[in-house]
Amino acid sequence: MDVDQLRKDLVGLHDDLIRWGLVVWTAGNVSARVPGENLFVIKPSGVTYDQLTPESMVVCDLDGQLVDGAFAPSSDTAAHAYVYREMPEVGGVVHTHSTYATAWAARGEPVPCVLTAMADEFGAEIPVGPFALIGNDDIGKGIVATLRGHRSPAVLMQNHGVFTIGKSARAAVKAAVMCEDVARTVHIARQLGEPLPIAQSDIDKLYDRYQNVYGQR
Amino acid sequence: MDVDQLRKDLVGLHDDLIRWGLVVWTAGNVSARVPGENLFVIKPSGVTYDQLTPESMVVCDLDGQLVDGAFAPSSDTAAHAYVYREMPEVGGVVHTHSTYATAWAARGEPVPCVLTAMADEFGAEIPVGPFALIGNDDIGKGIVATLRGHRSPAVLMQNHGVFTIGKSARAAVKAAVMCEDVARTVHIARQLGEPLPIAQSDIDKLYDRYQNVYGQR
Amino acid sequence: MDVDQLRKDLVGLHDDLIRWGLVVWTAGNVSARVPGENLFVIKPSGVTYDQLTPESMVVCDLDGQLVDGAFAPSSDTAAHAYVYREMPEVGGVVHTHSTYATAWAARGEPVPCVLTAMADEFGAEIPVGPFALIGNDDIGKGIVATLRGHRSPAVLMQNHGVFTIGKSARAAVKAAVMCEDVARTVHIARQLGEPLPIAQSDIDKLYDRYQNVYGQR
Amino acid sequence: MDVDQLRKDLVGLHDDLIRWGLVVWTAGNVSARVPGENLFVIKPSGVTYDQLTPESMVVCDLDGQLVDGAFAPSSDTAAHAYVYREMPEVGGVVHTHSTYATAWAARGEPVPCVLTAMADEFGAEIPVGPFALIGNDDIGKGIVATLRGHRSPAVLMQNHGVFTIGKSARAAVKAAVMCEDVARTVHIARQLGEPLPIAQSDIDKLYDRYQNVYGQR
Numbered sequence: 035m036d037v038d039q040l041r042k043d044l045v046g047l048h049d050d051l052i053r054w055g056l057v058v059w060t061a062g063n064v065s066a067r068v069p070g071e072n073l074f075v076i077k078p079s080g081v082t083y084d085q086l087t088p089e090s091m092v093v094c095d096l097d098g099q100l101v102d103g104a105f106a107p108s109s110d111t112a113a114h115a116y117v118y119r120e121m122p123e124v125g126g127v128v129h130t131h132s133t134y135a136t137a138w139a140a141r142g143e144p145v146p147c148v149l150t151a152m153a154d155e156f157g158a159e160i161p162v163g164p165f166a167l168i169g170n171d172d173i174g175k176g177i178v179a180t181l182r183g184h185r186s187p188a189v190l191m192q193n194h195g196v197f198t199i200g201k202s203a204r205a206a207v208k209a210a211v212m213c214e215d216v217a218r219t220v221h222i223a224r225q226l227g228e229p230l231p232i233a234q235s236d237i238d239k240l241y242d243r244y245q246n247v248y249g250q251r
Numbered sequence: 252m253d254v255d256q257l258r259k260d261l262v263g264l265h266d267d268l269i270r271w272g273l274v275v276w277t278a279g280n281v282s283a284r285v286p287g288e289n290l291f292v293i294k295p296s297g298v299t300y301d302q303l304t305p306e307s308m309v310v311c312d313l314d315g316q317l318v319d320g321a322f323a324p325s326s327d328t329a330a331h332a333y334v335y336r337e338m339p340e341v342g343g344v345v346h347t348h349s350t351y352a353t354a355w356a357a358r359g360e361p362v363p364c365v366l367t368a369m370a371d372e373f374g375a376e377i378p379v380g381p382f383a384l385i386g387n388d389d390i391g392k393g394i395v396a397t398l399r400g401h402r403s404p405a406v407l408m409q410n411h412g413v414f415t416i417g418k419s420a421r422a423a424v425k426a427a428v429m430c431e432d433v434a435r436t437v438h439i440a441r442q443l444g445e446p447l448p449i450a451q452s453d454i455d456k457l458y459d460r461y462q463n464v465y466g467q468r
Numbered sequence: 469m470d471v472d473q474l475r476k477d478l479v480g481l482h483d484d485l486i487r488w489g490l491v492v493w494t495a496g497n498v499s500a501r502v503p504g505e506n507l508f509v510i511k512p513s514g515v516t517y518d519q520l521t522p523e524s525m526v527v528c529d530l531d532g533q534l535v536d537g538a539f540a541p542s543s544d545t546a547a548h549a550y551v552y553r554e555m556p557e558v559g560g561v562v563h564t565h566s567t568y569a570t571a572w573a574a575r576g577e578p579v580p581c582v583l584t585a586m587a588d589e590f591g592a593e594i595p596v597g598p599f600a601l602i603g604n605d606d607i608g609k610g611i612v613a614t615l616r617g618h619r620s621p622a623v624l625m626q627n628h629g630v631f632t633i634g635k636s637a638r639a640a641v642k643a644a645v646m647c648e649d650v651a652r653t654v655h656i657a658r659q660l661g662e663p664l665p666i667a668q669s670d671i672d673k674l675y676d677r678y679q680n681v682y683g684q685r
Numbered sequence: 686m687d688v689d690q691l692r693k694d695l696v697g698l699h700d701d702l703i704r705w706g707l708v709v710w711t712a713g714n715v716s717a718r719v720p721g722e723n724l725f726v727i728k729p730s731g732v733t734y735d736q737l738t739p740e741s742m743v744v745c746d747l748d749g750q751l752v753d754g755a756f757a758p759s760s761d762t763a764a765h766a767y768v769y770r771e772m773p774e775v776g777g778v779v780h781t782h783s784t785y786a787t788a789w790a791a792r793g794e795p796v797p798c799v800l801t802a803m804a805d806e807f808g809a810e811i812p813v814g815p816f817a818l819i820g821n822d823d824i825g826k827g828i829v830a831t832l833r834g835h836r837s838p839a840v841l842m843q844n845h846g847v848f849t850i851g852k853s854a855r856a857a858v859k860a861a862v863m864c865e866d867v868a869r870t871v872h873i874a875r876q877l878g879e880p881l882p883i884a885q886s887d888i889d890k891l892y893d894r895y896q897n898v899y900g901q902r
Contacts, residue, residue, distance in 0.1 A: 054275055058705055058866045059859055061802065131802050133870050140799050140874035142881045148357050150385070150411045151278065151348050165883070167890060168801070193883050194801045208276055215275045219350050223357035224877055226441055230359045232382070232410050239384060271492055365574050367602070367628045368495065368565050425493055432492045436567050440574035443658055447576045449599070449627055456601060488709055582791050584819070584845045585712065585782050642710055649709045653784050657791035660875055664793045666816070666844055673818060 037102075040066045040075045040203075041088035047207045052083050054211045056132040063108040066203035067118055067125045072096045074118055078105030109168065116174020117199060121182065126203030128210040131195035134218035135160075139190035145217050147237055148229035152216040157185030157241030160213060165192040173197075185241060188213040254319075257283045257292045257420075258305035264424045269300050271428045273349040280325040283420035284335055284342045289313045291335055295322030326385065333391020334416060338399065343420030345427040348412035351435040352377075356407035362434050364454055365446035369433040374402030374458030377430060382409040390414075402458060405430040471536075474500045474509045474637075475522035481562075481641045486517050488645045490566040497542040500637035501552055501559045506530045508552055512539030543602065550608020551633060555616065560637030562644040565629035568652035569594075573624035579651050581671055582663035586650040591619030591675030594647060599626040607631075619675060622647040688753075691717045691726045691854075692739035698858045703734050705862045707783040714759040717854035718769055718776045723747045725769055729756030760819065767825020768850060772833065777854030779861040782846035785869040786811075790841035796868050798888055799880035803867040808836030808892030811864060816843040824848075836892060839864040 047064045051057045060083070065076035075091050092103025098115035100107055108114075114127045138145050138160075145160040147153055152160075163180040166172035177197045180189045187209040188198040196213055200206035223229045232240075264281045268274045277300070282293035292308050309320025315332035317324055325331075331344045355362050355377075362377040364370055369377075380397040383389035394414045397406045404426040405415045413430055417423035440446045449457075481498045485491045494517070499510035509525050526537025532549035534541055542548075548561045572579050572594075579594040581587055586594075597614040600606035611631045614623045621643040622632045630647055634640035657663045666674075698715045702708045711734070716727035726742050743754025749766035751758055759765075765778045789796050789811075796811040798804055803811075814831040817823035828848045831840045838860040839849040847864055851857035874880045883891075 059862050061866075131800070131866070131870070133866075133873060136800065136870050137874035137876075140871065140880040141878050143878070148410060149348070149353065165881075165887075167887060169890075169894060193799060193881055211276050215278075215348070215350075219348070219353050220357065221873065221877065222350060222438065223354035225354075226438065227358045227360065229357040230382075230410055236382075236384060239386075243386060365627060366565070366570065428493050432495075432565070432567075436565070436570050437574065439567060439655065440571035442571075443655065444575045444577070446574040447599075447627060453599075453601060456603075460603060582844060583782075583787065645710050649712075649782070649784075653782070653787050654791065656784060656872065657788035659788075660872065661792045661794070663791040664816075664844055670816075670818060673820075677820060 037068055037073075037075060037093060038088070040068060041091040043203065044075055044077065044091050045086050045088055047203050048077060048083055048086050050207050050211070051128075051130060054214070056130040056210060056214055057083070062130040063110055063114075063128070064203055064207060065108075065111075065114045065127050068093070069125070073101060074114060076111055076114055077108045078103065079108050081105065110173075112169075112171060113173040113177060113197065116171050117177055117197075120174070120178045121199065123201070124199045126200045126206035128198045128200075128203070128206040129195065130210055130214070132210065132214040132217075134221050135188075135190055135196045135214050136194070137221065138162075138217055139195060140193055142192045144190065145213075145220050146229070146231075148220055148223070148232060149216055150232070150240055151212070152220075153232060153237040153240035154244035155209065155212045156188065156216070157237065157245075160186050160188050160190060160217070163189045163191045163197075165194070254285055254290075254292060254310060255305070257285060258308040260420065261292055261294065261308050262303050262305055264420050265294060265300055265303050267424050267428070268345075268347060271431070273347040273427055273431055274300070279347040280327055280331075280345070281420055281424060282325075282328075282331045282344050285310070286342070290318060291331060293328055293331055294325045295320065296325050298322065327390070329386075329388060330390040330394060330414065333388050334394055334414075337391070337395045338416065340418070341416045341423075343417045343423035345415045345417075345420070345423040346412065347427055347431070349427065349431040349434075351438050352405075352407055352413045352431050353411070354438065355379075355434055356412060357410055359409045361407070362430075362437050363446070363448075365437055365440070365449060366433055367449070367457055368429070369437075370449060370454040370457035371461035372426065372429045373405065373433070374454065374462075377403050377405050377407060377434070380406045380408045380414075382411070471502055471507075471509060471527060472522070474502060475525040477637065478509055478511070478525050479520050479522055481637055482511060482517055482520050484641050484645070485562075485564060488648070490564040490644055490648055491517070492565075496564040497544055497548075497562070498637055498641060499542075499545075499548045499552075499561050502527070503559070507535060508548060510545055510548055511542045512537065513542050515539065544607075546603075546605060547607040547611060547631065550605050551611055551631075554608070554612045555633065557635070558633045560634045560640035562632045562634075562637070562640040563629065564644055564648070566644065566648040566651075568655050569622075569624055569630045569648050570628070571655065572596075572651055573629060574627055576626045578624065579654050580663070580665075582654055582657070582666060583650055584666070584674055585646070586654075587666060587671040587674035588678035589643065589646045590622065590650070591671065591679075594620050594622050594624060594651070597623045597625045597631075599628070688719055688724075688726060688744060689739070691719060692742040694854065695726055695728070695742050696737050696739055698854050699728060699734055699737050701858050701862070702779075702781060705865070707781040707861055707865055708734070713779075713781040714761055714765075715779050715854055715858060716759075716762075716765045716777065719744070720776070724752060725765060727762055727765055728759045729754065730759050732756065761824070763820075763822060764824040764828060764848065767822050768828055768848075771825070771829045772850065774852070775850045777851045777857035779849045779851075779854070779857040780846065781861055781865070783861065783865040783868075785872050786839075786841055786847045786865050787845070788872065789813075789868055790846060791844055793843045795841065796864075796871050797880070797882075799871055799874070799883060800867055801883070801891055802863070803871075804883060804888040804891035805895035806860065806863045807839065807867070808888065808896075811837050811839050811841060811868070814840045814842045814848075816845070
């Protein structure tokens, strides 16, 4: 897959953030690693979603420095770059401030795994990462420290929002969509009482099956 | 009604799940029994809603085995198949993780019948079915054990989501739409106090009238 | 304004119910009195919103009997007819089960007048009408008994939903949209504490100004 | 930038209020100062959003008197005019009754700054302005008294709704969109506990960086 195709794909994946209600105005961003190169493609900074084109996407190296593009890269580029440097298995990263997930993040509280769809996709609670300021590697370090060795492809960065990872940018977008969906459902369940727990052994079975059987072969 | 028509109808009915906000990404599915045959048509597994076409729908037998189609059937096919085997009056089945209904399911709590629209359509509370893992007939058994002899065409499967049944796939989709609508309204009512009860005799009158008088003859 | 124009207008006004999220599936209806005649035009029963056309609308007399149309009239026709018989100043009636307003109705609790926009449009709390079964004039009687002499053009029928009235069908639709909007905002305000009251004298000033000054002359 | 361009821009910016769910029916309005003149352009009163055209926008002087246009100006014109008279640095003003922000306003409670996106855009809590009746300069005075010297470009007018200001009309619309977004997220966070605070020194750093670094140069 070449850079031109990734630029096109990123337009559609940013549309998905809008379609599923995860972002407002210019917030949020998706990036994709360029396979076999020390590069990734990411959204430009402060551009509205309906102005995004393949050409507007920017290419950065793994230090987050602009390599190709007419715009400045997303202000979250350093966090994406850190993840790509430290987690070679990651092919895509997504960042949003989606409402319900960010509400859990504001309380610094993980989303408990009380839905079968959550066991399928996340295999565990959705964990909370540290409070970190933008401007250096602190956000990236917090993401990697939380997600390395964790089943969940999503982390709730405290007082901030969601970062998700995936084998591809599309997988990371899916994780962002599912993260908001389960964060919302569990929030609403808890408004009127306590959700029933799912036994760890059942979470394990659901996770294993979904990762290995679901979808088209 | 032949299989080709059912495949077309299912595209429109899956669009209804999106239109009324019952599903995200690839979650959820609708199936329709082929009249007079031991077959049903169902959504393929892991395909996004905007990629669904009549041709992408798959035909299964009542054991849930693929009979015709280019894709693997929905991962929930076994549950649909079990319902068709055990409930010959059922012509359509729908499954969603719609937010408010699933929140009640996460607490294992039925939705009380406190709205006239709910008395019309469901004639009773919306009941909760057992926790069951995917991969065998447990989900199907739980659906049938809960809905057989119950007025409600919808069951909240614990920690999981909603299954609805109907004489046709369209009727099952309607039940899924109405289930989320009343689950949401009753949830919101209960956030600030207790909804007023409706007398059982009034529920009976409303249910009887709606099932026999409403709509075009 | 003749009947053909009213039929066309009603299609657009039903679209407004969808656009502003007040209805699902086939629920809800709008009617318009035919000026100078003992007739009104109303939505057909059990027809989906995207199938509504000017021709599908039906004309009824003030006893709710079908006068012209290919479909059966809305199952709520008797309530509309009663309002037109008893309130000659009313030119339009709307019925919805919009979520937040119906949640207040389920608790039998009026929406307190704590927003300036609510003082403008409703001039008072939005009142609750009695529980009433469909099938005779009980719903119509409850609407008229509650709204006659009340500033509010909207009533929350207990355990049921909203009826609004207006000089025209468009005014009644506006009242239905604003009713849900303020029911939602006041609900959300009350989730985290008590809204501050507005003095009755200020409600009076706002109501008087809005009814007499707002909009184009 | 001339008046014709501002009229066109205002159509798009009013579309943004609809797109991001900040307004219903005819509520809400955006205005833009005409650079170098004692004039501003504003939405006409009581016109629906889908009827707005560049020609329908009206031009007023800084006393709020109509200078050019076929319609009466928005009923909130006096408040906009007062802001332009008193705050020469303001190029755009927006008013909405957006749901979550207005819910905080109904309780007279500021939105605490507990999200990094809120520190970025608002640099502080979103403050509450006084209760004020429409019809004279009281609303304008309340807006200016609250926002002058405050980092926040948004004020929650008690029992009423939101006013935002910006260097341009677009910046004021952005503030209105972000105000509702953070009001909603913080509301939802607080439904299930207390959001974690952000240290004032971190708020200061985030605000400074966002105002000076973010976006395209």
